[in-house]
Amino acid sequence: MTLLSMSYRTNYLHTYFKSTIVIPDSGKKQYKAVWLLHGYTGDDTAWIRHTNIEEMAQQHDWAIIMPEARNAFYSDSDFIPYYSFFVNELIPKIQKMFPLSPAPEDNYIAGSSMGGYGALKIGFTNPDKFSKTAALSPVTDIEKFRNNPQCPMDKKTFDSIFDTAEKIHNNQLATIFNKVQPRQKVLTLCGDKDYMHEDNIMFKNFLTIHLKSNYTWMPVNGNHSWVTWVGNIDKVFKWLEK
Amino acid sequence: MTLLSMSYRTNYLHTYFKSTIVIPDSGKKQYKAVWLLHGYTGDDTAWIRHTNIEEMAQQHDWAIIMPEARNAFYSDSDFIPYYSFFVNELIPKIQKMFPLSPAPEDNYIAGSSMGGYGALKIGFTNPDKFSKTAALSPVTDIEKFRNNPQCPMDKKTFDSIFDTAEKIHNNQLATIFNKVQPRQKVLTLCGDKDYMHEDNIMFKNFLTIHLKSNYTWMPVNGNHSWVTWVGNIDKVFKWLEK
Amino acid sequence: MTLLSMSYRTNYLHTYFKSTIVIPDSGKKQYKAVWLLHGYTGDDTAWIRHTNIEEMAQQHDWAIIMPEARNAFYSDSDFIPYYSFFVNELIPKIQKMFPLSPAPEDNYIAGSSMGGYGALKIGFTNPDKFSKTAALSPVTDIEKFRNNPQCPMDKKTFDSIFDTAEKIHNNQLATIFNKVQPRQKVLTLCGDKDYMHEDNIMFKNFLTIHLKSNYTWMPVNGNHSWVTWVGNIDKVFKWLEK
Amino acid sequence: MTLLSMSYRTNYLHTYFKSTIVIPDSGKKQYKAVWLLHGYTGDDTAWIRHTNIEEMAQQHDWAIIMPEARNAFYSDSDFIPYYSFFVNELIPKIQKMFPLSPAPEDNYIAGSSMGGYGALKIGFTNPDKFSKTAALSPVTDIEKFRNNPQCPMDKKTFDSIFDTAEKIHNNQLATIFNKVQPRQKVLTLCGDKDYMHEDNIMFKNFLTIHLKSNYTWMPVNGNHSWVTWVGNIDKVFKWLEK
Numbered sequence: 001m002t003l004l005s006m007s008y009r010t011n012y013l014h015t016y017f018k019s020t021i022v023i024p025d026s027g028k029k030q031y032k033a034v035w036l037l038h039g040y041t042g043d044d045t046a047w048i049r050h051t052n053i054e055e056m057a058q059q060h061d062w063a064i065i066m067p068e069a070r071n072a073f074y075s076d077s078d079f080i081p082y083y084s085f086f087v088n089e090l091i092p093k094i095q096k097m098f099p100l101s102p103a104p105e106d107n108y109i110a111g112s113s114m115g116g117y118g119a120l121k122i123g124f125t126n127p128d129k130f131s132k133t134a135a136l137s138p139v140t141d142i143e144k145f146r147n148n149p150q151c152p153m154d155k156k157t158f159d160s161i162f163d164t165a166e167k168i169h170n171n172q173l174a175t176i177f178n179k180v181q182p183r184q185k186v187l188t189l190c191g192d193k194d195y196m197h198e199d200n201i202m203f204k205n206f207l208t209i210h211l212k213s214n215y216t217w218m219p220v221n222g223n224h225s226w227v228t229w230v231g232n233i234d235k236v237f238k239w240l241e242k
Numbered sequence: 243m244t245l246l247s248m249s250y251r252t253n254y255l256h257t258y259f260k261s262t263i264v265i266p267d268s269g270k271k272q273y274k275a276v277w278l279l280h281g282y283t284g285d286d287t288a289w290i291r292h293t294n295i296e297e298m299a300q301q302h303d304w305a306i307i308m309p310e311a312r313n314a315f316y317s318d319s320d321f322i323p324y325y326s327f328f329v330n331e332l333i334p335k336i337q338k339m340f341p342l343s344p345a346p347e348d349n350y351i352a353g354s355s356m357g358g359y360g361a362l363k364i365g366f367t368n369p370d371k372f373s374k375t376a377a378l379s380p381v382t383d384i385e386k387f388r389n390n391p392q393c394p395m396d397k398k399t400f401d402s403i404f405d406t407a408e409k410i411h412n413n414q415l416a417t418i419f420n421k422v423q424p425r426q427k428v429l430t431l432c433g434d435k436d437y438m439h440e441d442n443i444m445f446k447n448f449l450t451i452h453l454k455s456n457y458t459w460m461p462v463n464g465n466h467s468w469v470t471w472v473g474n475i476d477k478v479f480k481w482l483e484k
Numbered sequence: 485m486t487l488l489s490m491s492y493r494t495n496y497l498h499t500y501f502k503s504t505i506v507i508p509d510s511g512k513k514q515y516k517a518v519w520l521l522h523g524y525t526g527d528d529t530a531w532i533r534h535t536n537i538e539e540m541a542q543q544h545d546w547a548i549i550m551p552e553a554r555n556a557f558y559s560d561s562d563f564i565p566y567y568s569f570f571v572n573e574l575i576p577k578i579q580k581m582f583p584l585s586p587a588p589e590d591n592y593i594a595g596s597s598m599g600g601y602g603a604l605k606i607g608f609t610n611p612d613k614f615s616k617t618a619a620l621s622p623v624t625d626i627e628k629f630r631n632n633p634q635c636p637m638d639k640k641t642f643d644s645i646f647d648t649a650e651k652i653h654n655n656q657l658a659t660i661f662n663k664v665q666p667r668q669k670v671l672t673l674c675g676d677k678d679y680m681h682e683d684n685i686m687f688k689n690f691l692t693i694h695l696k697s698n699y700t701w702m703p704v705n706g707n708h709s710w711v712t713w714v715g716n717i718d719k720v721f722k723w724l725e726k
Numbered sequence: 727m728t729l730l731s732m733s734y735r736t737n738y739l740h741t742y743f744k745s746t747i748v749i750p751d752s753g754k755k756q757y758k759a760v761w762l763l764h765g766y767t768g769d770d771t772a773w774i775r776h777t778n779i780e781e782m783a784q785q786h787d788w789a790i791i792m793p794e795a796r797n798a799f800y801s802d803s804d805f806i807p808y809y810s811f812f813v814n815e816l817i818p819k820i821q822k823m824f825p826l827s828p829a830p831e832d833n834y835i836a837g838s839s840m841g842g843y844g845a846l847k848i849g850f851t852n853p854d855k856f857s858k859t860a861a862l863s864p865v866t867d868i869e870k871f872r873n874n875p876q877c878p879m880d881k882k883t884f885d886s887i888f889d890t891a892e893k894i895h896n897n898q899l900a901t902i903f904n905k906v907q908p909r910q911k912v913l914t915l916c917g918d919k920d921y922m923h924e925d926n927i928m929f930k931n932f933l934t935i936h937l938k939s940n941y942t943w944m945p946v947n948g949n950h951s952w953v954t955w956v957g958n959i960d961k962v963f964k965w966l967e968k
Contacts (some may be wrong), residue, residue: 001735002732002733002819002823003533003734004731004732006728006730007287007728007729007730008727008729009283009727014282014396014399015285016283016284016285016287025734027822041251041256041257041258042257042258043257043258045249045258048532049487049532050539051536052535054533055534055710070257070312071256071257077321077402078398078399079313079321079322079402079403096753097728097749097825098824099822152256153256156320159320160319160321160402226536230536244577244581245490245491246488246491247489248486248487248488249486249487249488250485250486250509267492290775291729291774291778291780293778294775294777296775297776335486338583339486339507339583340582341581468778468781472778491769493767498797498879498880498883499766499767499768499797500768500769524741525735525740525742526741526742527733527741527742529733554796555741555805561886562882562883562885563803563805563806563883637740641740641804641805643804644803644804644886645805
């Protein structure tokens, strides 16, 4: 198992961004890859520090790419045009740098919390890049998230990214879904004690109607924390493998 | 020489921030420290990667603290309240974590470009923390910087930090200087081919009048690049030593 | 929680050695510390990468120090005088660098496999530095380990460290125990399917006789792998806490 | 410029080894590479920390690979079979992992001090992998190095690697040269105040006779220190470019 820390100055973001990357040692010319996104307050080392990601990479013989997202909500803002950076610069750069398959059937995207939102948004919008999307306790409704009393994000910070009602609307997962009509396989889960559980149930109902058999809901216990994500990431990877 | 990479989740910024830190091996209980700030597009490893900072730490027997600043311009914004974080959280945390003297006579602040602006601003405003400030090719007038055709920073990014005319005015170094009337020792330098050379000359004239013998102008050749900063950082450290 | 990666050139080893260090954010002047040692083939990041060490540091409000040991078996050899380095240089250096209590009652040493051997050896020999020792699946008999068909270590590598029968004898834990007659609290555990289980049972019997109520045997299931160590490190930390 | 820190568990060495790697951003499918070796007491970050290696990579549009060598003298020993690891495992692994040309005309090897010895030894012996070799202040005669009063290496450490007179003989650069009769381009330099200057002059005379126009001696001033290597690495890279 090879562990890599990559840092480069992105043209989109005018600064250095890091990715933590795990690549198996089986010597393949092109590995399948899971793009695994961290949540609000995390960084590219979050998944490595909370659970044994290398073991999972080895079991599945997959590369795992964990990009730093800062708190940019996987969205374009004036301060950080993160979404454009991720799709237009980071993915092709990493696929050129390492022995990775660029085929959508070989690429999955997953994440937790804000990273679950990011995985769904980037997955829905890029069927030419990803064939499966998995979201653990995702933020499914950014407006309700903003106004939820348990939301850890400062309203000012949220508003610096989503600065108009129109921008909020355009960045709602339901809006994006309706616009791009994705046909990928999608999984979501959310602990029964999560403060966004109700939002997730509504989104589950939405995806059940629209994605039908391409959608999987994984019922789990727990609250909005790493305990839930560490406890279920194995099952999520097994679903990706299927 | 001990090289440290430190990462922790800041309460101010709701995410992990890094600092690269060099501490001599002479076994002192409390080292003097230089807080060395990077410029726009840099990160906490910028100074280590461009020149031999460890050698300089050893020569002077000083600790050198290089905090990550992202592109926040050492200022409070809705997305990153960086100035408050730096002054209220980062400085006391690092002084508690490592064998460093908190006395202002034992702490100097320096930086290049955006980091030069940061050093002057933080230095001026915190005479209880820093006794000397050195700025290499600083941004001395943020409004002229914004509108300079050679400015590398996107106007939208600038405006997401300095979002009103009042905020720009309040964050001008001259405004800050006039308000706090600092009496520390200050050095600035700027290469003769720097695109902000004229701004620096005006600021030199301003500081000459107001700081008198506490101010030093170091005339140097060169443009706005690491060649200038690497070529002069030795002399800057010697001035700090005096 | 502050995560630190420290690198410095040791006088003993004539090269750079790293330590990964976790320090809670509760602002204490002097933290208690667990010195947590990795096994053969590991490095200073092994514990961080296999389990959530930061969570445990936070729960107990302890610092956790994870030094790089390479494959030196926590022993002095011609190539790497590791034991002397660890005791004479590394411990005082780290205790001076960070807010750590040097009192033996505030310092515990633990490790797995080769690191379990290291913890017992260093713990036994340094009652002025450590008050509790915990060993997960330790190598308890280095000669049997060398000759065990399942031993992962090349005999030539082993022999380059323990190069005479006398050196093997002097580095056996029983020899060391009998010589220094430690009176600290000691815990050992070893999975029932571990290829060194029998050696561990013999050592358990030895410690039961000599340490009496100061000794704890923690019976666990499993083989010689991280599954066993990750599954039991929580209980080991609870024992250290008592 | 992409900066990578790579860590993986090598089969040869039964532990994790690191490499620091710089790859330009010009988007080539296969970069030329300089394999840049550190000296005694250094590690994979030595060149990055002493000088601006990334700038040089960019100027030449080359990848630069800086592997950790510990103090193994780029030779096989019982404790670390480093030479075999480097040639048989590390080179192919890195050439598979990154967009690098494996053709010998696209690969150069260079290093300073112990790394200069390593570059000459590995370069001479592997004409199918490297077409040019450059050594800055190399150890050219390991026996004289061992017995030189200014040698920084403990004799016991040296003897743990080169443990018989035959092994010393077989690892002398002259022996290796005579055996493999290399026909690559070779450059050496050594400061006039270097404690191994005389050894280097003898080796210069040897290579002048045997390599004729394929050999370049670069006369420089200075002693055995990073000042000499940092001051001349630019010229060495220009020679590699020719």
